[in-house]
Amino acid sequence: MELCVIEADGIGREVIPAAVRVLKKVAQVEIHTAQAGWDYFEQNGTPLPDETIALAKRCGAVLFGAAASPHYPVEGYYSPIVRLRRALQVYANLRPTRYYPVPAARPGVDLLVVRENTEDLYVQHEELSADQQTATAEKVITRVATERVARMAFDLALRSGRSKVTIVHKANVLPQSDGLFRRVALEISEYYPEIFTDELLVDTAAYWMVKDPLRFDIVLTPNLYGDILSDMAAAWGGGLGLAPSLNLGDGVAIAEPVHGSARDITGKGIANPTAAILSAALLLRYHWHQPEVAARVEEAVRMTLKAGHHTADINPDGALSTSAFTDKVLENLGK
Numbered sequence: 001m002e003l004c005v006i007e008a009d010g011i012g013r014e015v016i017p018a019a020v021r022v023l024k025k026v027a028q029v030e031i032h033t034a035q036a037g038w039d040y041f042e043q044n045g046t047p048l049p050d051e052t053i054a055l056a057k058r059c060g061a062v063l064f065g066a067a068a069s070p071h072y073p074v075e076g077y078y079s080p081i082v083r084l085r086r087a088l089q090v091y092a093n094l095r096p097t098r099y100y101p102v103p104a105a106r107p108g109v110d111l112l113v114v115r116e117n118t119e120d121l122y123v124q125h126e127e128l129s130a131d132q133q134t135a136t137a138e139k140v141i142t143r144v145a146t147e148r149v150a151r152m153a154f155d156l157a158l159r160s161g162r163s164k165v166t167i168v169h170k171a172n173v174l175p176q177s178d179g180l181f182r183r184v185a186l187e188i189s190e191y192y193p194e195i196f197t198d199e200l201l202v203d204t205a206a207y208w209m210v211k212d213p214l215r216f217d218i219v220l221t222p223n224l225y226g227d228i229l230s231d232m233a234a235a236w237g238g239g240l241g242l243a244p245s246l247n248l249g250d251g252v253a254i255a256e257p258v259h260g261s262a263r264d265i266t267g268k269g270i271a272n273p274t275a276a277i278l279s280a281a282l283l284l285r286y287h288w289h290q291p292e293v294a295a296r297v298e299e300a301v302r303m304t305l306k307a308g309h310h311t312a313d314i315n316p317d318g319a320l321s322t323s324a325f326t327d328k329v330l331e332n333l334g335k
Contacts, residue, residue: 001288002030002059006052008037008080010261011271012065018273018326019063019280022300025333026293027284032059036080038068038261048080053087061287062088062254063280066261081256082124085117090247090254091145092152093117093223094282095230097213098298100274101306102238102314109236111216112162114153115226116181117247119145122223141177141222143184150188152248153220156286157195164217165189167199168225181222202229209233234258241272241313244279246286253287255279269321272311274301277329300332 005020007013023029034052041047047067056062067080085093093115099105125138153165167185169178182199189197200208202225208215209232219229234243243258257275265271278301285294305314309328312319320328 001028002032002061003283004032004034004052004056004059004062006034006036006056006062006064008065008261009039009068010066010263010266011259012037012067012261014266014269014271014322015257015273015276016063016065018322019276021326022277022297022329022333023063023280023284025330026296027288027290036064036067036084038070038077041077045076047077048083053084056084056088056254057252060252061283063276063283064254064256065276066257066259068261068263078124081254082122085247085254088247088249088252088254089118090249090252091116091118092149092248093226093230094156094246094248094286095226095233095258096244096282097230097233097237099236100238100242100302102242102310104235105238105242106213106236109213109233111213111219111233112156112160113219113221113226113230113233114149114156115221115230116145116149116223118223120223139174139177141180143180146181146184147188150185150220153218154188154192154195157218158192162195162217164196164198165192166205166216166219167197168202168205168219168221168229169199170202170225172201178222185220205229206232231258239313240275241311242274242278244275244277244282246279246282248286253283255283255287269323270312270319271322272313273322273326274305274311277301277326296333297329300329303332304328 007016034055036048095113099109119140121139123140128135169182171178171182213236240259247254281294281297284290
């Protein structure tokens with residue numbers, strides 16, 4: 001197994017090495033490092049060099065940290081992770097939310113958001129009028145992209161023993177774009193009669209995600225809605241510091257913690273590595289097809305948190321450093 005490791009910016013340089021330590025403990029993985037991100041852009045004029053894309057394709061598996069991005073247009077800069085997802089055609093973004101024993105988490109929550117990952121508003125086709133008074137963005141939904149992400153969602157339901165897929169859309173307001181997503185997803189559902197399928201408008205889904213997340217099993221959604229709903233769900237799992245993700249395609253995968261580069265705490269050694277560690281576990285489970293090994297990692301994290309070991313984002317009292325928390329996870333892996 002080969003893995004392309006891209007720490008990128010900020011705390012990515014702290015949490016990704018922690019996840020690599022855990023991976024090396026449980027699996028034989030050949031590690032290759034590559035560059036991307038804002039800092040690389042400032043030094044080299046590109047946020048994602050061609051050699052990084054080539055290495056990622058060769059390895060077939062990527063562990064990505066976090067890329068800092070400006071909130072204003074910068075000539076030549078684009079999101080390296082969005083471009084990398086597109087280059088590798090990782091068309092499904094998996095965002096699981098499970099209960100872990102931390103104060104903010106909701107007992108019993110166990111849901112998976114499956115988000116289409118290559119189109120919708122994230123194609124980044126935007127225009128600003130000459131007078132800079134009107135901005136437009138193109139929303140793209142295609143049959144082929146919807147079919148493949150829908151099949152992924154229903155296949156995952158079968159493989160993981162889940163019983164329900166909820167299709168989320170806004171077809172009442174966007175009958176052509178979201179209407180196409182809805183129709184195609186429902187067509188695919190007919191091939192999976194053993195899986196119960198329902199649908200919700202995205203605003204209703206947001207309401208229920210706040211009120212009763214236990215009603216969800218797998219949520220299938222276009223790109224933008226999935227981005228928002230999965231972050232909402234992450235609150236029930238204890239916050240973004242515990243939220244992993246996996247971008248999955250046909251034979252390729254990019255694992256990445258959900259949190260950002262967190263420049264305000266970079267270099268302090270206090271970043272929570274849990275999301276990065278659990279993202280590595282998703283690689284083991286869904287890409288390398290080693291669910292038993294993934295379960296060992298997830299259980300070690302659970303044991304560590306249950307014992308009261310945590311980083312400062314969970315509770316500043318008695319908080320461990322990034323490396324000390326990782327040490328505890330590694331100790332529990334040995335039990």
